[in-house]
Amino acid sequence: MTRRNVTIADASSDGGGKAWLVGCGPGDVELLTLKAVKLIKAAEVILYDDLGTEAAVQEFASATAVKEYVGKRGGQKSMVQAEIDALLVRYCLQGKQVVRLKGGCPSVFSRGSSEIAALTQAGITLELVPGVSSALAAPLLAGFPLTDAHVGRSFAVTSAHDPGSIEWTAFRGVDTLVLLMSGRSLPQIVDGLLTNGWAPDTPVAIVRFAGLPEQATWMAELDTIMEATKDAGSLSPCVTVIGQFLPKRQWHAMPSHGG
Ligand SMILES: C[S@@+](CC[C@H](N)C(=O)[O-])C[C@H]1O[C@@H](n2cnc3c(N)ncnc32)[C@H](O)[C@@H]1O
Structure with missing residues (x-):
């Protein structure tokens, strides 16, 4: 049986970098998909933000992965979306395997469209991984x-x-x-x-x-x-x-x- 990845067909990154937008469910790590766990374990760079994603990073990310918190915490100034988009693109252009974690499902109120547009425009290969909303x-x-x-x-x-x-x-x-x-x-x-x-x-x-x-x-x-x-x-x-x-x-x- 062949497995089909959800890949933006016309995108490719020369330097081997790739991004995954991965849904992490509502916060209980047992509601992560097997695919999410596999990707988190293998990631070189993980960008994460809210309660749905932090536990997944703690539980499954490798010690050597770069882990960047890009969310809003306790009223502190958060990174604006354009900065997150640029960070994602920058890591991918450095040839990194970048996992962008989203609480719930990236389909639902996750600002996924902005990140997809930035990565696609930069010619970076991207895979979208649903989660439990x-x-x-x-x-x-x-x-x-x-x-x-x-x-x-x-x-x-x-x-x-x-x-x-x-x-x-x-x-x-x-x-x-x-x-x-x-x-x-x-x-x-x-x-x-x-x-x-x-x-x-x-x-x-x-x-x-x-x-x-x-x-x-x-x-x-x-x-x-x-x-x-x-x-x-x-x-x-x-x-x-x-x-x-x-x-x-x-x-x-x-x-x-x-x-
Ligand atoms: C920016 S939206 C992201 C939604 C997310 N993409 C999803 O599919 O669940 C954040 C909102 O999701 C809801 N949410 C996320 N996790 C939750 C949880 N564990 N319990 C209750 N509401 C949650 C809340 O309404 C919260 O304000």
């Missing part, structure tokens, strides 16, 4: 699937990083909404949905630190979720799920625990 993993890790044959036949994933820019009405036909980067915008999310016609008793689940020892879940309804999370402290990082993701009889039987 928190959007899909967090609900299941909290104990419920995202879809239900009777009440939840569709879902949409969106970013709540800038809640003021969300067109809530665009999601009217969708059974279940999954919001990433939603930890700091819960009041705006609740307000946006209630004022755009969502029922006050629509179920809401918030899953913080999914898959990690400190995982916590809050389950309430649109008009009670603010009260339910008032003692939670920071809700980040969390996945917020809103809609008919479970038949209510099961949903009301789910354990709800915060903090």
